[in-house]
Amino acid sequence: MKGRFFIQTFGCQMNVHDSEYMAFLLEANGYRQTNNPKEANIILLNTCAVRQKAEEKVYSLLGRLKPLKKKRPEVIIGVTGCVAQKEGQRILERMPHVDLVLGTHQFYRIAEFIETVKRERQQVCCTEFNYQLEPPQRVIPLPRQSQVRAYVTIMQGCNNFCTYCIVPYVRGREISRKSQDVIEEVKRLLDMGIKEVILLGQNVNSYGKDRKGEISFAELLRRIDKLPGLKRLRFITSHPKDISEELIQAFGELESLCEYIHLPAQSGSxxxxxxxxxxxxxxxxxxxxxxxxxxxxxxxxxxxxxxxxxxxxxxxxxxxxxxxxxxxxxxxxxxxxxxxxxxxxxxxxxxxxxxxxxxxxxxxxxxxxxxxxxxxxALEGKVVEVLLDTNSKRGNQLSGRTRCHRVVNVAAPKQLIGQIVQVKIEEALAHSLRGRIIN
Ligand code: SF4
Incomplete structure (x- = not known):
């Protein structure tokens, strides 16, 4: 083993997924993940720049890592993701104890850059956009957070330039993955026993438009829906202007496509x-x-x-x-x-x-x-389908999600994690539901 790494992730699910990918690459290169930054030889902050507050948090955390670096100068501190992309070299100037800054199109080179820092013992910053390579540049990492649910990136970047949003500047323009690659990835996840697949992208419903001859997003859903073993299919995030007739029809027809959509309105005016x-x-x-x-x-x-x-x-x-x-x-x-x-x-x-x-x-x-x-x-007294995925914070309970994405807690043994059960809802709380398994 070459050493231990710790990754702190800020922001959206896309970042969680990118962190999983970096962890996979580092492990493939002889490192082990740890949840304790004190025992890590590599500390990575995978950052979010969507809101000012999130960016401030990153700088404040980096400041707090200064004494650790002083005490153990061999520890490599790296910043990846959107703040890295936005700030680039400025991070290294403001925080001289940071060793590595990697932008949003470069995180797949994490292992290579760690070796560069080790070898040359100098700060490294790489924030180039790379549109030539197939996004994301990955073999499939095993899902780490859950053995039940997996996220699959189908595209990255955004072409919309909403006037308040930094995403097109830090994630670059839209690039869709080949549908064949996406479908292959989903197949392998289903073979591993994954039951729920969530397709990820900044603007999933414009999927394929940047790639000549590629299928539409609705067609991608149709093809994934047919794969054996898939119980649930979801996607985030979609832009209202790109909700097509074809996608609306898919909601009416595809059995695995869950009864849930996140549709950012932003304003009513x-x-x-x-x-x-x-x-x-x-x-x-x-x-x-x-x-x-x-x-x-x-x-x-x-x-x-x-x-x-x-x-x-x-x-x-x-x-x-x-x-x-x-x-x-x-x-x-x-x-x-x-x-x-x-x-x-x-x-x-x-x-x-x-x-x-x-x-x-x-x-x-x-x-x-x-x-x-x-x-x-309105769900009290109703029977809903729940996919049990984690231990609940409360003792002997398990947590799961309904098809409409609500959290449900039930008394159940651990062995039921990964099972789809029918639950009678007994109580609606402010942010979750409580129920009883009836099958
Ligand atoms: S569509 Fe979403 S990601 Fe793209 S610019 Fe608008 S808010 Fe940002």
Whole structure:
């Protein structure tokens, strides 16, 4: 064994998946993973730059690693992911105890760069975008977090340039993987006993458009749905403008495709949607939801919302509230706008004061809470299918997810992890459900 590595992951599922991939590569190169940074020879922070706060956290954690590096100078400290891509060399200047900075198109070279740092004992920074290679440059790592559910990256990057968003700058333009490679990867995961597959990408429903002759996203779902052994299929994240007729039909027809979609609205005001460059209007968004619900009446829908976008008036904000009322989301993820240079909105006039953003965020969450509660309560007394995946935080209970992505806790022995069971819901709590296995 060459040494131990520790990876701390920030941000989205895409990063979790990238960290798993780096761990796989390091292990293939003779290193072992540890959960204790104190015993690690390599400490990696796989970072998220989507919000200012997440970036600040990375710098603060790096600062806290300084004494450790002083005490054990042989430890390699590396930063990967979106903050690495955005900040590049600046990280090495601000934090001279950092050895390695690797951008979003380079993390698959982690083992090679670790050896370079060891050999040359100098700081290394590589943040080039590489569009020539097949993304992601990977053999299949075994899923580490769960033996039940696996994430499969089908594309990376984004071409949309929403004016608040840093993703196209730090992840680069859209590149889809070959459908054949994706399908092969899913097949191998199913052979390993995986029951639920989640297709990942910044904008999954524009899958294939960058690749001549490639199949559409809906067709990819159809082909994966046919694979033997697959029980559940999901995807994140989709852009409302790219929800096609064909994809809506797939929701009506594909058995494995779960009754859940995350469809980020961001605002309920057409004026703000235009300023955000979202390329859909409120009514177009609502029409897509209506069409989806028509083919899947029990479809659970979640969304992302931003409050306090530059220029957002009280009236605009009220329209976002009214969107919540109209759609009745199952759950929402809401955030205060923050400047993310070089995204365009950084230069927009009409910045909203912090206290107003805070008030609007609180109001929005309070407005949604009873809607979520009502939707959860509607499941009380019903029997739902649950895929048990982990030990619950509470003693002898297991946790699992319904097809509509709700967390359900049940009293059950560990041996049932990985099983699909029928559960009668007895109680709806604020963020989860409690039930009893009936089969
Ligand atoms: S669609 Fe918009 S919000 Fe989503 S990653 Fe692309 S630019 Fe960012």
């Amino acid at each position: 057409d004026r703000i949607l235009k300023l955000m460059n979202r390329k859909y209007t409120r009514s177009e968004y609502l029409r897509k939801i209506e069409a989806l619900r028509k083919v899947r009446p029990n479809l659970a829908i979640s969304t992302d919302l931003i409050v306090g976008f530059p220029g957002e008036t009280e009236e605009d904000f009220k329209q976002t509230l009214s969107l919540l009322k109209e759609v009745e989301y199952d759950t929402i993820f809401a955030f205060k706008y923050s400047d993310r240079p070089p995204a365009k909105a950084v230069n927009f006039k009409g910045k909203i004061p912090e206290d107003v953003k805070k008030e609007r965020l609180e109001e929005l969450l309070e407005f949604q809470a009873p809607i979520t509660q009502r939707k959860n309560q």
